[in-house]
Amino acid sequence: MSLHDDHRLLFGSAFGMFAVLTSLIAIFPALDNQANNAPLPDSQPLTADELAGKRLFVANGCVSCHTQQVRNVAMDQVWGGRPSIAADYARIDRMDLWRNTATLMGTERTGPDLTSIGERQPSSTWHLLHLYNPRAVVAASIMPAYEWLFEYREQAAPGDTVVAVPEEYKRGPGTVVARPEALQLVAYLQSLKQPALPGGTAAPAFLYQRDSSATGPSDAAVITTELDGAALYATHCQACHQPNGQGLKGAFPSLKGSSIVLAEDPAKLIGIVMKGYDGRVSEGFAVMPPIGTIAKLKPAEVRAIINxxxxxxxxxxxxVSQEQVNAVLQSIQP
Incomplete structure (x- = not known):
């Protein structure tokens, strides 16, 4: 009997071949991958709020513009301290029976990679304002505003999270309050941190590093090299304190005319850069994270920024001289 004359034999053979190929190509390798990859010791499972925030991340299409993968090429080094490895995603399970959004690695970077956004930008105040209207903190942002995650009230109630939105970005009178969905989405974003590798484990190297040894300054000369303080400020400080240094009223303090910035002794300013600051929370300003420590700024970079x-x-x-900066950094080291 010809295979093509019996539809049962024909379709049965096709299904059998499909099942065999699926098992060999997809199912068995996936099971082997699960058996040979475990979560990193420092990784933490998502809390209920963080998991709800992940669902909102998916539902609002954030994955279309943001990746969560640090490739092992030098240009990706700004997104994480090391290239991503399989173990970074080992703790991520299916969200439910019907949907598998295990990795959310994404396919393009219309917006920045979010692998370590919880470390690069740990401030919930910044994230809430950024979600309400990205242009309020990043003037050139093309990200859409997620205003439906917030609501206007005549007066905030106890327990409400008030978002310090500048008047020019408000849609009407009243106080802007974050809805639970906004807080959940921010909780998820703050959870995105690259876990540390186990002690003694060498991190994969970034490929295609530029060799500047022939033309660039030596290590001994770096301390005296004039770095671009404006560019470093734009990279590490501008998102909160703004290009004009005036911050955002009620959210991030102004550096223009600041007594701390202008103080003759730069010790406090350097300490704030390296260790963060919560001295103006009572005035409604957000806690500043230890940007210098998070970004692993070198002494010459700290000097360039504060100058x-x-x-x-x-x-x-x-x-401020490099010697002053070095002395302060040495004094505040744990």
Missing amino acids: HERTSWGNQAPE
């Missing part, structure tokens, strides 16, 4: 702040936007404080 940019001390001499920009009308500030006219004397520049």
Whole structure:
């Protein structure tokens, strides 16, 4: 009997071949991968709020513009301290029976990679304002505003999370309050941190590093090299304190005319850069994270940033020497 003359034999053979190929190509390798990959010791499972935030991340299409993968190429080094590995995703399970959004690795970077956004930008105040209207903190942002995650009230109730939205970005009178969905989405974003590798494990190297040894300054010369303080400020500080240094009223303090920035002794300013600051929470300002420590800023980079702040936007404080910076950094080391 010809295979093509019996539809049962024909379709049965096709289904059998499909089942065999699926098992060999997809199912068995996936089971082997699960058996040979375990979560990193420092990784944590998502809490209920963080998992709800992940669902909102998917539902609002965030994965269409943001990746969660640090490729092992040098250009990705700004997104994480090391290239991503399979173990980074080992703790992520199916969200439910019907949907498998295990990795959310994404396919393009219309927006920045979010692998370590919880470390790069740990401030919930910033995230809420950014979700309400991205242009309020990043003027050139093309990200849509997620205003439906917030609501206007005449007066905030006890327990409400008030978002300090500048008047020019408000849609009407009243106080902007974050809905539970906004807080859940922020909780998920803050949970995105690259776990540390176990002690003694060498991190994969970034490929295609530029060799600047022939033309660039030596390690001994870096301390005296004038770095671009404006560029470093734009990378590490501008999102909160704004390009004009004036911050955002009720959210991030102004650096223009700041007594801390202009102080003759730069110790407090350097300490804030490296260790963060919560001294103005009572005034409604957010807690500043330890940006210098998070970004692993070198002493010369710290000097470039604070000198940019001390001499920009009308500030006219004397520049700080590298020796002053080194002495302060040495004194605040644990």
